[in-house]
Amino acid sequence: MLDEVLAQLDPRSGRGEDGESHVVVDATVGLGGHAEAILERSSPDGRLVGVDRDPAALALAAERLARFGDRCVLVHGDFAELRTLLAAHGLGAVDGLLCDLGVSSLQLDDPARGFSWRADGPLDMRMDPSSPRDAAAVLDASGDRELAEALARLGGERFAGRVARVVLERRRAGRLSTTGALRDAVHAALGRSRAGGIDAATRAFQALRMLVNRELEALDALLGSLPDLLRPGGRAVFVSFHSGEDRLVKHALRGLAQRDGPPRLRLLTRRALRPSDAELAVNPRARSAKLRAIERLAEVA
Numbered sequence: 518m519l520d521e522v523l524a525q526l527d528p529r530s531g532r533g534e535d536g537e538s539h540v541v542v543d544a545t546v547g548l549g550g551h552a553e554a555i556l557e558r559s560s561p562d563g564r565l566v567g568v569d570r571d572p573a574a575l576a577l578a579a580e581r582l583a584r585f586g587d588r589c590v591l592v593h594g595d596f597a598e599l600r601t602l603l604a605a606h607g608l609g610a611v612d613g614l615l616c617d618l619g620v621s622s623l624q625l626d627d628p629a630r631g632f633s634w635r636a637d638g639p640l641d642m643r644m645d646p647s648s649p650r651d652a653a654a655v656l657d658a659s660g661d662r663e664l665a666e667a668l669a670r671l672g673g674e675r676f677a678g679r680v681a682r683v684v685l686e687r688r689r690a691g692r693l694s695t696t697g698a699l700r701d702a703v704h705a706a707l708g709r710s711r712a713g714g715i716d717a718a719t720r721a722f723q724a725l726r727m728l729v730n731r732e733l734e735a736l737d738a739l740l741g742s743l744p745d746l747l748r749p750g751g752r753a754v755f756v757s758f759h760s761g762e763d764r765l766v767k768h769a770l771r772g773l774a775q776r777d778g779p780p781r782l783r784l785l786t787r788r789a790l791r792p793s794d795a796e797l798a799v800n801p802r803a804r805s806a807k808l809r810a811i812e813r814l815a816e817v818a
């Protein structure tokens with residue numbers, strides 16, 4: 518949803534009233550596609566701070582964004598701690614914040630990262646390989662009921678109890694240590710390998726990935742720091758692919774826009790924006806994307 522992101526974020530060149538150049542934070546810089554477009558749009562002097570918790574993504578983004586020189590800074594870290602990460606670079610509030618949630622194709626398509634059921638790999642799924650708990654450790658620490666709750670809540674799995682039981686039985690018996698074995702366990706629990714044209718293990722993989730990376734917790738923390746992250750006139754844009762993420766974003770943005778007292782923020786999107794048919798034709802992975810945006814109002818003197 519690049520065009521929609523740029524329209525809502527409105528990245529600019531030039532300096533604000535405080536003499537500082539316009540700064541956008543891309544909190545999920547990934548391979549740098551959105552960041553590149555933001556830097557081009559805010560040429561010649563708009564700045565961008567790109568954050569990601571995946572060092573492999575940052576290395577590729579660094580190559581792609583090298584031509585922008587010191588207009589672009591890349592930072593390794595979790596956006597749950599964005600204010601601290603920015604403070605370490607001498608920044609308080611910013612003019613733009615982009616959060617394009619979920620996994621990148623780099624992560625999904627590399628079997629060694631363990632995100633995908635398509636190819637066999639280790640039970641890893643960590644976006645940040647230095648974080649302590651991989652998918653195997655999360656399974657080992659989960660009880661049947663806890664895992665079933667996560668499969669239902671994060672994956673929308675209707676037969677979550679059955680899937681959790683078979684997966685943990687096999688794990689405890691030492692028969693589940695790869696993504697292929699996880700996929701087989703889910704198929705065995707559900708008694709089929711496909712549902713509605715997609716692999717029946719898709720929902721379990723999504724749920725486990727979100728659990729491993731504490732994705733909803735990180736988003737919640739970022740949303741909580743939003744009012745202090747934006748300068749007056751600053752905008753924040755969220756793109757989500759998961760109904761739980763979109764729900765969090767929707768409620769947080771509405772809550773901020775409707776707070777008692779003089780309004781500090783206003784919604785830029787009453788309803789979530791969806792990808793155009795033209796975009797879906799070239800990028801079917803975008804079909805569940807939803808974009809929401811908010812703006813901090815300029816201070817009245």
Ligand SMILES: C[S@@+](CC[C@H](N)C(=O)[O-])C[C@H]1O[C@@H](n2cnc3c(N)ncnc32)[C@H](O)[C@@H]1O
Pocket residue numbers: 544545546547548549550551552568569570571574594595596597617618619620621622644735736
């Ligand atoms: C959908 S991709 C972003 C793609 C990017 N917009 C681009 O144009 O290439 C999401 C990225 O967000 C990162 N990510 C997810 N949760 C994060 C978090 N809590 N903190 C920092 N990065 C995170 C992932 O590692 C992944 O690289």
